[in-house]
Amino acid sequence: MNDFHHVPKVWLDFMDRDHEAASEITNRLMAEVDQASPDKNKITAGLEQLLAHCQEHFASEEHEMQNHNFPPYPIHKTEHERVLVEMESALMSWRETNDIPQLKHYLFDVLSTWFVQHTATMDLATASFIVNSGGQSHD
Numbered sequence: 001m002n003d004f005h006h007v008p009k010v011w012l013d014f015m016d017r018d019h020e021a022a023s024e025i026t027n028r029l030m031a032e033v034d035q036a037s038p039d040k041n042k043i044t045a046g047l048e049q050l051l052a053h054c055q056e057h058f059a060s061e062e063h064e065m066q067n068h069n070f071p072p073y074p075i076h077k078t079e080h081e082r083v084l085v086e087m088e089s090a091l092m093s094w095r096e097t098n099d100i101p102q103l104k105h106y107l108f109d110v111l112s113t114w115f116v117q118h119t120a121t122m123d124l125a126t127a128s129f130i131v132n133s134g135g136q137s138h139d
């Protein structure tokens with residue numbers, strides 16, 4: 001299982017703030033599913049919040065990539081779309097089954113691993129490109 005607390009910094013304010021928010025929501029969810037008797041309503045609300053956050057967070061990155069004519073934009077956007085579909089289907093099967101081990105697998109093995117990797121690769125490359133093309137850097 002992945003030990004997930006914070007995603008790596010990319011040194012671009014708006015992205016670092018979004019990643020911090022995503023970490024907080026994900027960490028709270030992981031702590032809840034790890035309880036002896038997890039609160040199912042809290043989990044559902046947390047998953048809905050995570051999905052809504054990711055839709056906005058990914059959309060802001062895509063908007064900035066387009067503003068700065070980032071050449072690998074379609075690759076980065078396709079990856080966001082894939083992860084949103086995966087997240088929607090995790091939420092749907094949680095709603096249908098309330099299956100804790102299945103949700104644990106998604107959060108600990110799939111999502112948190114992806115988040116760290118995606119941030120350290122595609123997001124970092126995107127942030128560096130934006131900073132180098134005159135975007136606002138981290139102070």
Ligand SMILES: [Fe+2]
Nearest residue numbers: 015057061123
């Ligand atoms: Fe991101």
Ligand SMILES: [Fe+2]
Nearest residue numbers: 061118122123
């Ligand atoms: Fe991204």
